[in-house]
Amino acid sequence: MLEVRNLHVHFGVIHALKGISLTVNDGEIVTLIGANGAGKTTTLRTISGLKKPTSGEIILDGVDITNASAQERVRIGISHVPEGRRVFSNMTVLENLELGAYLRKDKEEIAKDLKKVFDLFPVLADRRKQLAGTLSGGEQQMLAIGRALMSRPKILLLDEPSMGLAPLLVQEIFNIIKDVNSNGTTVLLVEQNARMALQIAHRAYVIETGRIVLSGTGAELMESEEIKKAYLGG
Template sequence: MLKVDNIDVYYGAIHALKGISLEVNQGEIVTLIGANGAGKSTTLKTISGLLKPKSGAIYFEGQNITGKKAPDIVKMGISQVPEGRRVFANLTVLENLELGAYLRNDKQGIQEDMEKVFVRFPRLKERLKQLAGTLSGGEQQMLAMGRALMSRPRVLLLDEPSMGLAPILVQEIFNIIKDINATGTTILLVEQNAHMALSIAHKAYVLETGKIVLSGPAQELAQSEEVKKAYLGG
């Protein structure tokens, strides 16, 4: 469904991604794990059109989307939940969710999707008129995910969804990610918490300094001595 083919990305003179290739099949949860600065967020930003690769290509459902503008990529069906949540702090919860549907004009569909968001995140419904900046970290993460779902994505890119959250909330967020996937959305997940990421993913890639050094079924990587030592504290 999504194919990244040998991309190179630079920040000025810094070679951030070095010939990265990965594939995400329909219905999968695929995770990218690696240390800070390995290139995980850069990979997501390049897929969503915020960065342009110097070489290589990105394909979505067989179509070359390399270099397309970010709004066009959202329109095609790829949405990103950015690292650090990035909710619009001075807008209400409702306004944030409405902005997620900015590119849509099917009023009834938008209303239906809004109801689905409230079923998945009941706390957001309770806080509709509240300014997003006054929500807790966990609630902001839920809002960022709800906002992305309002664009009705076929592929959801999640960048560090558990960052800064209490362990009990991390479990809740991961249960929600599994549920979003079970209802038909394909997911590419970047996550510092390698243990949690590998526990819900079908497939995993390990990044080190801009290169993929390991890949395979998530369960296998979770058992790999190399991965255990480097990322699972064992």
């Protein structure tokens, strides 16, 4: 579904991504793990169109979208849940979710998708009239994911969805990611909690200082001595 070919990204003189290549197949959960500053967030931001690459290609369903705008990428099936949740605090839960469908015109299907989000996140249904800024951190993360799903994406980009959450909520968020994937949405996940990410990922890439240094199935990387020492505390 998604192919990134030899992607280079600069921030001024800083060469942040140095030839990143990866693929995400239809129906997969693929995770990117690596240390802070390795280039994980930059990779997602470039795929979603928030950062322009210096060179390289981004292909979605066989179509080169490297020069497409961020808005166009949402329209054709890429939805991005950024690090830090970024909900619209002064708007209600329902208004946040409706904004996720702002490029869509199919009102009946939007209503169906809203029901699906409320089925997936019952707490959001209970709080649909509540201001998003008054939700807990875990609830805001659920809202951010729900809002992204309202665009009916082919692929969902998730950046650090467990950041700042209590351990029980972390487990809940990862269960939700599995549910989203089992319902037909492909997922590209960036996550500091490497153990949890590898447990649910079909495949994984390890990124260090802007380069992919290792790849394999989630299970293979869980068993790698190198990964255990660097990321799993083993």
